[in-house]
Amino acid sequence: METQVSTVEPQKRRAASQWAITWRRFKRNKSAIAGLAIVIAFVLFGTVGTFFAPYPQRSHEALYQGQAGQPPSWRHPFGTEPSGIDVFSDSIWGTTNDLYVAVAATILAVGIGVLIGGVAGYTKGLISDAVMAITQVFFVIPTLLLILFFAKVFQVLVFQGYGLTLIVIILGVFGWPGITYVVRGQILSTRELEFVQAAKAIGASGSRILLRHIIPNVMTPVIVLASLTTAGNILTEVVISYLGFGDANQATWGQLIEEGYAAGLSIYWWVAFFPGLLTVILVLGFNLLGDGLSDALNPRLRE
Amino acid sequence: MKLTKSLLHLRHSGRIIYWAYKAKYKNEIIHRLVRRREMGSFTNYIIRRLLFMIPVLLGITMIIYFVGSLAGNPKDIIRLSFRVITPQQMAYLEHYFHLDQPIYIRYFYYLWDLIHGNLGISLTSGRPVIDEIGPWVWTSMYLQLSALALSVLIGIPVGIYSAKRQYSKSDYAVTGIAIFGYSMPTFWLATMMIILFSFRLGWLPAFGASGGYLGYWWGNWFMDRIAHLIIPMSVLAYVEVATFVRLIRGSMLEILRQDYILAGYASGLKERTIIWKHALKNAITPVLTIIGLSIATALASAPALETATTWPGLGYYFVQAAQSLDLITVEGITVIITVLVLITSMILDFLYGYLDPRVRIT
Numbered sequence: 001m002e003t004q005v006s007t008v009e010p011q012k013r014r015a016a017s018q019w020a021i022t023w024r025r026f027k028r029n030k031s032a033i034a035g036l037a038i039v040i041a042f043v044l045f046g047t048v049g050t051f052f053a054p055y056p057q058r059s060h061e062a063l064y065q066g067q068a069g070q071p072p073s074w075r076h077p078f079g080t081e082p083s084g085i086d087v088f089s090d091s092i093w094g095t096t097n098d099l100y101v102a103v104a105a106t107i108l109a110v111g112i113g114v115l116i117g118g119v120a121g122y123t124k125g126l127i128s129d130a131v132m133a134i135t136q137v138f139f140v141i142p143t144l145l146l147i148l149f150f151a152k153v154f155q156v157l158v159f160q161g162y163g164l165t166l167i168v169i170i171l172g173v174f175g176w177p178g179i180t181y182v183v184r185g186q187i188l189s190t191r192e193l194e195f196v197q198a199a200k201a202i203g204a205s206g207s208r209i210l211l212r213h214i215i216p217n218v219m220t221p222v223i224v225l226a227s228l229t230t231a232g233n234i235l236t237e238v239v240i241s242y243l244g245f246g247d248a249n250q251a252t253w254g255q256l257i258e259e260g261y262a263a264g265l266s267i268y269w270w271v272a273f274f275p276g277l278l279t280v281i282l283v284l285g286f287n288l289l290g291d292g293l294s295d296a297l298n299p300r301l302r303e
Numbered sequence: 304m305k306l307t308k309s310l311l312h313l314r315h316s317g318r319i320i321y322w323a324y325k326a327k328y329k330n331e332i333i334h335r336l337v338r339r340r341e342m343g344s345f346t347n348y349i350i351r352r353l354l355f356m357i358p359v360l361l362g363i364t365m366i367i368y369f370v371g372s373l374a375g376n377p378k379d380i381i382r383l384s385f386r387v388i389t390p391q392q393m394a395y396l397e398h399y400f401h402l403d404q405p406i407y408i409r410y411f412y413y414l415w416d417l418i419h420g421n422l423g424i425s426l427t428s429g430r431p432v433i434d435e436i437g438p439w440v441w442t443s444m445y446l447q448l449s450a451l452a453l454s455v456l457i458g459i460p461v462g463i464y465s466a467k468r469q470y471s472k473s474d475y476a477v478t479g480i481a482i483f484g485y486s487m488p489t490f491w492l493a494t495m496m497i498i499l500f501s502f503r504l505g506w507l508p509a510f511g512a513s514g515g516y517l518g519y520w521w522g523n524w525f526m527d528r529i530a531h532l533i534i535p536m537s538v539l540a541y542v543e544v545a546t547f548v549r550l551i552r553g554s555m556l557e558i559l560r561q562d563y564i565l566a567g568y569a570s571g572l573k574e575r576t577i578i579w580k581h582a583l584k585n586a587i588t589p590v591l592t593i594i595g596l597s598i599a600t601a602l603a604s605a606p607a608l609e610t611a612t613t614w615p616g617l618g619y620y621f622v623q624a625a626q627s628l629d630l631i632t633v634e635g636i637t638v639i640i641t642v643l644v645l646i647t648s649m650i651l652d653f654l655y656g657y658l659d660p661r662v663r664i665t
Contacts, residue, residue, distance in 0.1 A: 031482075148621070239490070287482060
């Protein structure tokens with residue numbers, strides 16, 4: 001009798017990492033890829049593009065070239081303002097500035113949100129209650145009104161000349177409560193899950209549970225939220241500059257739209273049109289990216 | 304954990320808020336289930352909610368008051384708008400604003416007035432803020448409410464349709480249009496509509512909420528209001544429809560996968576009954592949260608849209624007041640909007656408890 005010996009070695013294959021799985025699923029989602037492509041294109045537009053910008057920021061050069069108030073043409077793809085600002089050139093600088101404001105404000109908001117959410121999730125009793133009460137207060141106040149008012153008071157009167165950085169701080173300071181709720185909720189629910197209880201039962205240390213189980217579970221929604229918060233911050237920044245609460249010495253899309261109003265919409269429509277269109281596309285990109293990430297990071301959708 | 308939905312301050316950050324709310328409510332549900340016996344009566348609950356308003360209002364008035372005081376004191380702001388002002392008048396203003404007292408004492412004077420329903424006198428128009436705000440609230444409200452009604456009427460059926468035919472061409476079209484909707488700066492869309500429909504085609508009025516002395520559009524007073532309403536309302540409605548469609552679609556998809564729906568089909572119920580009677584009741588609960596929130600928060604998110612369409616509402620006047628540093632009006636509008644938001648969220652919680660027995664308070 002010959003015993004059948006299997007000649008096939010048991011395959012040693014490393015389990016795909018979480019990020020590899022996520023990326024594989026992300027790649028399959030066409031709209032998510034489109035979102036990523038839009039975001040990357042705008043980042044290039046705002047960084048590399050500035051070297052090819054025909055005019056410096058806020059330059060009235062076109063006025064001296066006799067090109068003020070021109071409709072879109074090959075020479076001025078987005079037209080020029082009556083005051084001589086080239087809209088295409090300032091849109092490039094606006095991309096840089098808007099991306100800086102949105103991304104920096106998101107980093108600040110996520111930082112504050114995760115910190116406070118972590119404190120609220122890891123403490124019990126009075127501290128947790130107090131922290132959540134403060135969060136709730138920040139959650140229900142009409143944030144946009146406060147942002148506008150703060151921008152006016154600080155920008156115009158107190159810290160003149162800090163420009164965009166001030167907007168970053170204001171947006172960040174008011175942007176965290178949503179993230180805090182999510183982080184705290186994730187921490188509380190993750191701690192009660194069976195596998196964490198099991199890890200505890202076999203004697204895993206507190207730091208191991210935190211690093212291996214809690215943080216990965218908190219990270220997932222925070223990444224998605226960061227993408228969506230960035231989209232929101234771009235819109236808020238555009239509103240702030242459009243309403244005249246921003247820094248008029250910096251080219252931003254909102255500032256250009258506002259100048260379109262001042263120039264007269266019925267004639268110089270291109271001044272307001274193109275920056276707004278860029279806003280829509282970039283915000284769309286971040287939204288698609290966020291949705292794609294939320295699908296890709298969702299373990300329940302795994303096939 | 305399908306991340307879909309909602310709106311708050313600006314449309315966009317909506318989904319974040321919705322998710323945050325979901326996270327918040329999840330804990331709340333557990334919390335309430337555990338402590339159901341200690342929860343006490345319904346009246347108790349209302350009282351607790353009303354008491355919660357106190358720290359919120361304290362917080363917001365404090366923030367606004369002390370930050371506002373950085374901009375200068377009211378006396379100097381008034382002086383900016385007068386060429387000649389006598390020393391007696393200045394002395395009176397100083398007395399009126401209690402400027403001889405330190406700032407934290409002045410804050411208590413302010414609170415004392417606030418408790419008595421006195422929001423102060425506008426620094427620019429010289430009229431009591433409470434009298435001025437009334438019409439603004441009304442103008443803002445009817446814009447918001449008409450847009451909301453329209454978007455619920457369109458959004459819910461379209462969302463259900465889209466969920467029923469998931470991954471069909473019409474579903475892709477609907478979700479595609481929707482995702483544009485919440486990436487849109489409302490004021491910019493309104494501007495483009497004004498350029499097209501008012502300046503190019505001349506069909507609709509370009510600004511304001513009524514024709515007034517320029518003469519009525521479309522005949523009479525009522526049609527004139529409608530004509531002015533169309534652009535801002537359709538822009539708002541588009542953005543809200545986008546939100547509701549995604550919300551309803553997402554929650555419908557979750558509900559339609561559940562066993563009781565299958566049981567409904569198996570026992571021979573009509574599809575219409577299943578969807579409109581059994582599925583919708585469960586699918587609508589999260590949406591209701593957002594609809595309710597959007598009433599109040601749309602008021603707060605309106606400044607840009609109202610400025611773009613020169614709509615004389617709270618948002619428009621807030622921008623005017625903030626630009627001219629009319630601190631008293633800024634404080635007044637913020638307090639009013641905060642109270643509206645809080646009351647709405649309170650009503651919302653009751654409705655939530657009514658629709659979802661798990662959060663019902665015994």
